[in-house]
Amino acid sequence: MIKLGAVYLLAGLVFGSFALFSALDRNNPRRFGNAAFWGLVATSFLAGDLMGDLGNGVLVVGLAVIAGFGWLGRGQPATTSPEERRALAERFGERLFIPALTLPLVVIFGVLVLKPLQVGGAPLMDPKQATLISLALAAIVGVVVGLVLLRQPLLSPLQEGRRLMDTVGWAALLPQMLAALGAVFALAGVGKVIGDLVTAYIPMDTRLAATAVYCLGMAGFTMIMGNAFAAFPVLTAGVGLPILIQRFGGDPAVVCSIGMLSGFCGTLMTPLAANFNLVPPALLELPDRYSVIKAQIPTALPLLLANIGLMYVLAF
């Protein structure tokens, strides 16, 4: 049976190659910072289960220190020039879309076809992790299709992957960090405190009131945290799970999915989501740094109301 461990092994090897190529990249003045950062990520994927909880904690502090002290640079692997890319685009035509379209197709194939398969009485892949295993498989198939169809150099997936990885930088680890913070919040009972505050001051005797509190809370807390990922564990542990799902019997899939999307309405309205809301005005040379947020609020507010209505109708 293929388990999540296989995906982590692959991820560890890929990040290990990013670390190695980073160390060899003389065009990046902070190459050893990048090598250390991606090397720690690779270590986490390869040996995370062997290092013990404290070892993992030290590793996370290492990641935060490298990122926080600005030791991450941006690698510059050799790639094609804009002119070469235009020529390649002319030559390959719509064929260029095929490797990219392979990815979602293989994922769907994996979940719908491979997941139910049995090999020698055991399932082919861990059913709980089928999507992620399919995604890893799809990434491999897509890369092979791309290499063959578009005749790219053998090492280009790793070098180009590193180029993109360095473009994203430390932000790539933020979702996982915030998920871990959510776990510490849960341990300390933050969700319960917020949930208690919300339940103590706002009546949630009816489904409609509880639904409204959860959706508005997701949006509001996302605005404070700048990220729906951070708001979700807190609000769902405080309101979504105990009240909407357990007390009123709401469908967990509907509650969580629409709750997360209510959080996204908050993301549209907060300067803390800087990469979406503050970088674009700079890119577009707009004098008002909040112009994109202002353009988004009139869509976000009615959509938030619509989410309350949708959850109320669909979850119960």
Added chain:
Amino acid sequence: MLTLLGVAVVVLGFAARFNPLLVVVVAALVTGLTAGLSPVEVLSAFGKAFNENRYVSAALLVLPLVGVVERAGLQERARMLIARFKGVSVGPFLIGYLAFRQITSALGLTSIAGQAQSIRPIVAPMAEGAVEARTGELDAGARQSVRAQAAATDNIGLFFGEDIFIAIGSILLMVGFLAASGITLDPIQLSLWAIPTAIVAFLIHGGRLLLFDRRLRRRGQP
């Protein structure tokens, strides 16, 4: 109440623009310490949770594929494709982009478009051009509003498309959270329930883009 100090650290740390990874680690330490744990216990709990949430970052495995097709000119090809849609009014043009962004994000192709690689070089100039073809030169305020609307359309299309894709980070986060609470869900259930909101988002923002188009046209009349 002291437990909420960690939340305050996140708010202030982000507001003061410290590195978010550092802010998150400090917030975890503050939260754990105020909850009565020792520093070693907090670090262990945080490390354990980080290790258990590795699947959140495993989705980064698609970057080599995205990079290799970029290297072969996919972005340029997508630009050539979009450039065929000129001569359309700004409202329908941005609605078309909204639909494209929502649909491609729903297929997991969140990286084939974005603020830096599509809005600035293609979509915003085309949107400005679409207005100017009908009502003449834009004044500074109208030009800025067109650009801001193009950037907003990209974010809205991304946010209310990506959750339909089964392997996106937020879906994996929800699956992990529910599993920890004893509820087992397949990611595809969560992604299917993202579709109603995606449709409403398209209708609301699409309607706003049509009104925006009309306002710009009225402004251009003598």
